[in-house]
Amino acid sequence: MSTPKIALVTGGSRGLGRNSALHLAQAGHDLIITYRTQQAEAQAAVAEIEALGRKAVALPLDVGLVSSFPAFVAAVTEQLQQHWQRPSFDFLINNAGIDARSLFLETTEEDFDNLLNVHFKGVYFLTQQLLPLLADGGGIVNFSTGLARFTTPGYAAYASMKGAIETLTKYMAKELGGRGIRANIVAPGIIKTDFTAPVRDAHPELEQYMSSNTALGRIGEPDDVGPVVAFLCSDAARWVNAQRLEASGAIRCSYFKFNTESPADLQSGLWCWR
Numbered sequence: 001m002s003t004p005k006i007a008l009v010t011g012g013s014r015g016l017g018r019n020s021a022l023h024l025a026q027a028g029h030d031l032i033i034t035y036r037t038q039q040a041e042a043q044a045a046v047a048e049i050e051a052l053g054r055k056a057v058a059l060p061l062d063v064g065l066v067s068s069f070p071a072f073v074a075a076v077t078e079q080l081q082q083h084w085q086r087p088s089f090d091f092l093i094n095n096a097g098i099d100a101r102s103l104f105l106e107t108t109e110e111d112f113d114n115l116l117n118v119h120f121k122g123v124y125f126l127t128q129q130l131l132p133l134l135a136d137g138g139g140i141v142n143f144s145t146g147l148a149r150f151t152t153p154g155y156a157a158y159a160s161m162k163g164a165i166e167t168l169t170k171y172m173a174k175e176l177g178g179r180g181i182r183a184n185i186v187a188p189g190i191i192k193t194d195f196t197a198p199v200r201d202a203h204p205e206l207e208q209y210m211s212s213n214t215a216l217g218r219i220g221e222p223d224d225v226g227p228v229v230a231f232l233c234s235d236a237a238r239w240v241n242a243q244r245l246e247a248s249g250a251i252r253c254s255y256f257k258f259n260t261e262s263p264a265d266l267q268s269g270l271w272c273w274r
Contacts, residue, residue, distance in 0.1 A: 004028055004029060004030045004054070004055075005028070005029045005030070005090040005091065005233070006029065006030045006031070006032065006080070006084060006086075006088075006089035006090050006091070007021070007024045007029045007030070007031055007032070007089065007090065007091040007092075007093060007233055008031075008032040008033075008034075008076065008089050008091070008092050008093065008130070009021045009024070009031060009032070009033050009034070009093040009095055010033075010034045010061060010063055010093065010094055010095050010096035010126070011034060011035070011036075011063075011095045011096030011097065012031065012032075012033025012034060012035075012042075012045060012058075012093075012095065013033055013034070013035035013038055013041045013042035013044075013045050013058065014035075014038065014041055014045075015222065016095060016143070016188065016191065016222055016225050016226065017033070017093070017095040017096065018033075018045050018222075019222035019223060019225065019226035020093055020095060020225070020226045020229040020230070021033050021045060021049060021056075021226075022045075022048060022049065022052070022226060023223075023226035023227050023229065023230040024091075024093075024226075024229065024230050024233060025048075025049045025052040025053075025054040025056070026052055026230070027230045027233070027234060028054070029054065029090075029091070029230075029233065030054050030055040030056065030083075030084065031046075031049050031054065031055070031056040031057075032056070032057050032058075032059060032076060032079060032089065033045055033046070033049075033056065033057075033058050033059075034058070034059050034060065034061035034063075034072075034096065035058055035059075035060060035061070036060070036061065036062050036063075036096070039058070039060070042058035043058060045058065046058050055083055055084070057079050057083060059072065059075050059076065059079065061096075063094075063096045063117075063118050063122035063123070063126060064098075064114065064117035064118040064121075064122050065117070065122075066117075066121065066122065066125045066126075069125060069126055069129045070129065072126075073129050073130060073133065076089070076130070076133060077133060080133070087133065088133050088134065088135040088138075089133060089134065089135065089138070090134075090135050090137075090138040090139070090233075091138055091139045091140070091141065091233040092127060092130060092134055092138075092139075092140045092141070093140075093141045093143075093229060093233075094123045094126070094127065094140070094141070094142045094143060094165075095143050096118065096122075097118060097119055097143065098114065098115065098118050098119075099158070100114060100115055100157070100158065101154040101155060101158070102154060102157070103153060103154055103156075104156040104157075107156065107157050111157065112157050115157050115158055115161050116157075116161060119158070119161035119162060119165065120161045120164045120165060120168075123142060123165060123168070124168060127140060127172070131176075134181060136179045136180050136181065137179070137180040137181070138180075138181050138182075139181060139182040139183070139184070139232065139233055139237075140169070140172055140176075140181065140182070140183040140184070141183075141184055141185070141186060141229055141232050141233065142165050142166075142168070142169050142172075142183070142184070142185050142186075143165075143185070143186055143187075143188070144162040144163075144165055144166050144185045144186070144187040144244065145158070145159065145162045145187055145188065146187055146188065146189045146190075146246060146248045146251060147159040147162065148162045148163045148166055148187060149187070149246065162187075165185070166185055166187075166244060169183045169184065169185050169242065169244075170183075170242050173241050173242035174242070177241070182232075182237070182238075182240065182241040182242075183241065183242060184232050184237075184240060184241065184242065184243050184244070184245065185243065185244040185245065186225065186228050186229055186232070186245050186247060187244055187245065187246040187247065187248070188220060188224075188225050188246075188247050188248065189214070189219070189220055189246070189247065189248025189249060189251045190219045190220060190248075190251070191219065191220040191221065191222060191224070191225060192219060192220065192221055192222070213251060213252050214248070214249040214250060214251045214252075215249060215250035215251075215252075216249035216250065217249075218249065219249075220247065220248065220249060224247055224249070225247045228245055228247050232245070
């Protein structure tokens with residue numbers, strides 16, 4: 001029997017990270033998932049993975065706090081030895097993220113820095129510090145967004161961070177190619193997760209509008225994205241490198257304005273995030 005591959009999924013306790021972890025487990029991978037504060041949620045995800053016959057552990061991580069990364073790397077090293085008796089893992093999925101919407105003219109430095117730390121700086125330096133543990137011939141999957149392809153009011157900062165990740169991923173692919181490490185991007189459209197639940201609940205008309213602007217006639221489900229991540233971590237994708245795979249059902253760029261007088265909702269646009 002071949003040795004199972006190990007994938008590390010940041011933010012793997014919920015949403016698309018959790019779904020990706022479950023699809024990776026179904027494909028035969030063992031998992032290390034991270035959570036920021038919701039330990040019980042993370043342990044429930046571990047239980048689901050174990051029910052699929054795979055090993056899994058959950059570790060705390062704040063991807064926006066670079067100073068915490070050395071301790072996290074040490075914890076990953078310890079868990080790899082304890083549970084798998086090996087010094088490396090095979091796939092890194094940089095999924096963890098936060099949402100913050102504001103018009104360009106209204107974005108505060110604090111909001112900007114929070115997005116920067118989580119979505120770009122954190123991904124950059126966490127990947128850098130985990131590279132000694134990432135096996136040769138392995139892979140990196142970074143999450144982007146459809147908003148890096150088109151523009152919509154309220155997401156100038158968020159989309160800019162994701163655009164930076166898309167450029168960074170190409171450099172990762174080039175500079176790590178000598179080790180046989182592939183680097184690719186998954187860019188979801190609007191997906192039914194707890195990440196998007198507040199605005200979907202507040203504006204029931206949004207789902208119908210977005211569905212009408214998607215070639216496949218609906219908004220996405222987590223199961224539309226997790227299998228894409230699993231594919232990129234499979235031998236079937238061994239020649240896929242430095243690529244951007246948008247999983248959006250072919251959504252087109254259009255503008256959506258909520259029926260509200262709330263200044264906060266004047267930020268609205270295509271609302272195409274995870």
